[in-house]
Amino acid sequence: MSNAALLSSPASAVVKRRWLSLVTLCLAILVAQIDTAVVNLATRPIGEYFTAGVGELQWVIDSYNLMYAVLLLTGGLLADLYGRRRIFMSGAAIFTVASLLCAVAPSASFLIGARAFAGLGAALLIPASLAIIRVVWHDPDERGRALGIWAACNGLAMAIGPTLGGLLIQQSGWRSIFLVVVPLSLAALVLAIPSIPESSDPQDRHFDAPAQLLGAVALGCLAFAAIRSHEAPVIAVTALVASMMALALFIKVEAKKGAAALVPLDIFRIREFRGAIAATAGMTFSMYGVLFLLPLTWQSTGRLDVAEAGIALMPMALTFALVSPFSGTLAAKLGARFMTTGGGTIIAGGILLIGSSAHHTSLILAEAGLALTGLGMGLATGPLTGAAVGAVAAVRSGTASALVNVARMAGATIGVAILGAVFAMTRGGPDGLRLAMFIGGLVQLAGTASVWISGKRRH
Numbered sequence: 170m171s172n173a174a175l176l177s178s179p180a181s182a183v184v185k186r187r188w189l190s191l192v193t194l195c196l197a198i199l200v201a202q203i204d205t206a207v208v209n210l211a212t213r214p215i216g217e218y219f220t221a222g223v224g225e226l227q228w229v230i231d232s233y234n235l236m237y238a239v240l241l242l243t244g245g246l247l248a249d250l251y252g253r254r255r256i257f258m259s260g261a262a263i264f265t266v267a268s269l270l271c272a273v274a275p276s277a278s279f280l281i282g283a284r285a286f287a288g289l290g291a292a293l294l295i296p297a298s299l300a301i302i303r304v305v306w307h308d309p310d311e312r313g314r315a316l317g318i319w320a321a322c323n324g325l326a327m328a329i330g331p332t333l334g335g336l337l338i339q340q341s342g343w344r345s346i347f348l349v350v351v352p353l354s355l356a357a358l359v360l361a362i363p364s365i366p367e368s369s370d371p372q373d374r375h376f377d378a379p380a381q382l383l384g385a386v387a388l389g390c391l392a393f394a395a396i397r398s399h400e401a402p403v404i405a406v407t408a409l410v411a412s413m414m415a416l417a418l419f420i421k422v423e424a425k426k427g428a429a430a431l432v433p434l435d436i437f438r439i440r441e442f443r444g445a446i447a448a449t450a451g452m453t454f455s456m457y458g459v460l461f462l463l464p465l466t467w468q469s470t471g472r473l474d475v476a477e478a479g480i481a482l483m484p485m486a487l488t489f490a491l492v493s494p495f496s497g498t499l500a501a502k503l504g505a506r507f508m509t510t511g512g513g514t515i516i517a518g519g520i521l522l523i524g525s526s527a528h529h530t531s532l533i534l535a536e537a538g539l540a541l542t543g544l545g546m547g548l549a550t551g552p553l554t555g556a557a558v559g560a561v562a563a564v565r566s567g568t569a570s571a572l573v574n575v576a577r578m579a580g581a582t583i584g585v586a587i588l589g590a591v592f593a594m595t596r597g598g599p600d601g602l603r604l605a606m607f608i609g610g611l612v613q614l615a616g617t618a619s620v621w622i623s624g625k626r627r628h
Contacts, residue, residue: 189364190305191315194298195322196357197257200264200350201291202326205233207334207346208284209460210479213468214343219277224397227589230461231582232281235392236288237295238578239385242431245296245571246376253297253304253567254365260294261358263287268354271347294357299570303558304368312559313497317551320496324489324547335479377431380422384431387415392582432568436561442569444623445557448513450576451616452549454584455520455609459485459542461585462592463523463535466602472532484536485519485543492547497555505552506621512549513617516542517610524606527599553620584609 212226219225248256267287274280302319306312337345390412397405423430437443464478473481500508519541526534554573561569588609592601 186364186366187305187315189360190301190366191318193357193360193364194301195319196353196360197261197294197298198319198322199326199329200261200354200357201295202323203330203333203353204264204268204287204291204347204350205230205326205330205460207330207337207349208233209457210330210334210464210475210482211338211343211346212461212465214338214475215277215280218343219280221277223589223593225277225281227585228281229277229284230585231392233284233288233291234457234578234582234585235389236285237291238575238582239388240289240292241296241571241575241578242384242568243376243381244292244294245300245567245569245574246431247293247567248297248300248570249369249567250376252367252369253301254361254367256293257297257301257365258358258361260290260292260297261354261361262290264290264294265351265354265358266290268347268351272344274344290354295574296567296571299554299558299573300567301365301368303570305366309555309559310497310501313500313551313555314494315497316555317494317497320551320554321490321493321547323550324486324491324493324543326486330479330486332479332483335476339474339476377423377426377429380419380426380431383415383419383422387412387419388579388582390415392586432572436569436572439560440623441556442560444620445509445553445560446572446576447623448509448549448616448620449553449557449573450580451612451619452513452516452546452553453577453580454587454616455516455613456542456546456584457581458584458588458605458609459520459523459539462588462602462605465592466527466598470598481532481536482539485539485546488540488543489547489550492544493551496548496551499548500552500555505556508552509549509556510617510621512545512547512552513613513620515545515548517545517613517617519543519545520606520613521610524603524610527603527606556620584612 208230212229215221215229216223216226221229244256244260264287267283267290270283270286271280274283299319302312302315306315333349334346337349390408394405394408394412397408420434423432423434427433460482464473464475464482467473467478467481468475496508519538522538522541523535526532526538529535557573558569588605591605591608595601595604
């Protein structure tokens with residue numbers, strides 16, 4: 170063998186292993202996002218089967234989102250402390266078992282609990298996945314391309330999920346939608362062994378139980394307040410006050426622990442990180458509101474059945490999936506700030522267009538709004554994630570990844586809760602959809618403004 174071959178062979182092996190790692194990590198995203206997409210579509214048949222109201226249906230979605238968001242910080246810390254591959258595989262195993270439990274749920278309460286258990290699996294799986302990308306891909310441009318492909322799997326999942334979910338619900342009932350992710354989660358579990366290198370960076374950090382408890386109370390009470398705001402305003406205000414108190418105590422506890430904290434507060438001194446976090450929360454607040462309320466409106470007004478609603482959501486998912494792989498290359502040429510703010514503005518325009526079409530008999534404007542939303546998400550998601558995880562040191566990759574996903578799922582949980590409450594207050598239908606989308610569009614614009622301002626000095 171020549172010297173050139175000897176030199177090139179190890180490099181080729183590294184490249185192959187990285188690609189297999191990326192495939193494995195993308196499977197994790199597909200697992201989590203397909204699950205979310207199909208459950209949003211199945212809210213009506215689940216409600217009819219269990220005779221459940223809007224509040225219970227919100228908890229079928231929010232129990233997953235809430236548990237995911239509450240335990241993401243723990244998942245990120247555990248990945249840094251005990252090994253990112255180990256935590257990734259644990260999350261895949263838990264998610265598989267939880268999906269099977271959802272499929273056999275005998276009651277709405279059991280289903281809500283099983284969905285919460287799935288959220289635990291996702292809380293371990295997803296932060297470890299993003300942290301592994303930060304550790305394996307050292308070069309920012311290569312990492313940007315990997316993140317673009319990783320983000321594209323969100324769009325692919327939203328394209329596959331509603332379409333496949335709608336067909337499964339029609340042919341085999343709503344229980345079948347939870348079985349569809351099991352092969353994917355098992356594949357991620359098996360492929361992780363040969364493809365993902367183990368890594369950890371404990372550096373005198375440890376499990377922070379008081380902070381974890383306070384963070385869980387703060388986020389849980391906030392979501393509960395939003396969900397109960399229409400039916401029980403006094404309880405909602407009480408929960409909101411409890412959330413603010415828990416958040417204040419959380420910050421106080423974390424400030425005393427410094428670098429050993431569950432969330433080292435100095436990470437928020439980084440302007441780019443703060444802006445990316447705020448913009449990510451704003452994006453998922455509005456996006457998940459669309460995914461929850463638009464198919465619900467279509468089905469409740471009799472315009473579309475469950476399968477047709479799934480197909481009608483595809484313009485957003487397909488556009489997202491097609492654009493995202495190129496976002497890293499575009500960000501390297503045009504700048505991440507241009508991509509994130511431009512994409513965020515396009516998302517806001519799409520959501521406002523969906524709201525303005527609420528009373529139209531034709532779906533053309535709604536479909537155009539969905540396509541614009543997908544385009545903006547495809548442009549902005551990868552660069553936003555890259556800006557957040559790239560702004561911190563690799564030793565904090567698990568924590569930074571967890572905070573990105575906390576922002577995502579906090580935005581999603583609160584978005585479904587608040588926009589669902591707005592929808593219910595106006596008795597649903599086109600009027601409720603229009604008002605909810607108007608609020609979602611404004612929140613999206615606020616998040617876009619935050620990332621523009623945070624990147625101004627650097628620009």
